[in-house]
Amino acid sequence: MFDDSFSSVDVSEITSAERELIANGLNPMEIQNLCNVHAAVFKGSITDNQTTPAFQKPGHPVSTMKLENLVITSLINDELLPCLKKWQQDGKNEKYLQRMRSALKDLLKIDKHYTRKENLIFPLMDKYGITAPPKVMWGVDDEIRGWIKDANKMVNSKPLPDKYEIERSIEKATKEVLEMIFKEEEIMIPMLDEVATPEDWYAIAKEEPELGYTLISQPLPWKPTAEEIAEGKKKQPSSVAQELNQMAMNLAKTQDLKPKSESKPKKKMSVHERIAQRSKTEPTSLEFPSLDSINVKFDSGTLNLAELTALFKVLPVDLTLVDATDHVKWFSNSPDRVFPRTKAVIGRAVVNCHPPKSVDKVKKILADFHAGTSQKNEFWINLHGKIFVYIRYYALHDEDGNYLGCLEVTQNVTHIRGLKGEKKLLNG
Secondary structure (H helix, E strand, C coil): CHHHHCCCCCHHHHHHHHHHHHHCCCCHHHHHCCHHHHHHHHHHHCCHHHCCCCCCCCCCHHHHHHHHHHHHHHHHHHHHHHHHHHHHHCCCCHHHHHHHHHHHHHHCCHHHHHHHHHHHHHHHHHHCCCCHHHHHHHHHHHHHHHHHHHHHHHHCCCCCCCHHHHHHHHHHHHHHHHHHHHHHHHHHHHHHHCCCCHHHHHHHHHHHHHHCCCCCCCCCCCCCCHHHHHHHHCCCCCHHHHHHHHHHHHHHHHHCCCCCCCCCCCCCCCHHHHHHHHHCCCCCCCCCCCHHHCEEEECCEEEEHHHHHHHHHHCCCEEEEEECCCEEEEECCCCCCCCCCCHHHCCCEHHHHCCHHHHHHHHHHHHHHHHCCCCEEEEEEEECCCEEEEEEEEEEECCCCCEEEEEEEEEECHHHHCCCCCCCHHHC
């Protein structure tokens, strides 16, 4: 049936179908159920004009992603699955069980591969209006993380579960990992090649080391040549990009969360209107000689920019500011963040910075903040069973009560929860 119906399907048609489904109210998580069917269609039916030339230069984000995928594929096909088969044939052989445990422990490191994709590649797709594939793919990434964890837990249980139960768990996890590799290399990367420039890829390459790599050493530094940058500037938006951007704008109109102002009839201009008006008479950018020469005056004192920068780096909390239009505006760049943040998220719609399973909760929080029905929300979670994380959201307003945005405060409180007795300043 698929061969008959999709013999000439290409990336733009499948992507358009996904976007239309989401625009008409279908939850992106529902599309995840069709992801493997989607991939099966592509495997035999992508037209030749959708193929992407290889990004072969070491250090290029695509080269790095493909190298990791090569290592992950080898880990699965050359180690994990053969050891599983041999262990099943001789369940008393502890050697193969230990090798399975070691391989699954390594496979758990795929988290860094997915984290880079979610925090660097997905924002780039957003930039060009390609928002449906990341929503679907992120949900599948999370499911894969869960399946790998389940399989890892199973082979380390005492007593061990039934060997066929272990087989089903490992085969499910590995099958989905390999399917995702196909989707990344044959769907996502070709789609990005339609629109991304060498400068886009360079911006990603600069931030990758902070997030880390999966089963490979840090790649050689890569930078596009002047010729590549010049060629990239000539790149014209493809029909795919134009179509995706238009659909993105249409979808944004249906999902726009607008502040309710009925309770404040005296407000004459929104904060954005006042900022826009002020920007007409004030300079939009300034060149400063140094951070410590610019002072910011508060009610309780004055700090210069160097002091503010140092302050945010040592605060025992991670801060993220989402503006009144629900786009990420700023985050504190502390060295030990609980959740990764990259500069690629600046200007990105905050709902696209969360996996599909969390989007509805994020939308509800923001809608309540806009409407003024809530000023604060809080959550606490055991992250990976290792640290206890306390997350708070606060609505921000100016002196006239106009909504300015949302502040997210994330804190690792594991140490605090373990404190006992007293330690006074005099005791050192």
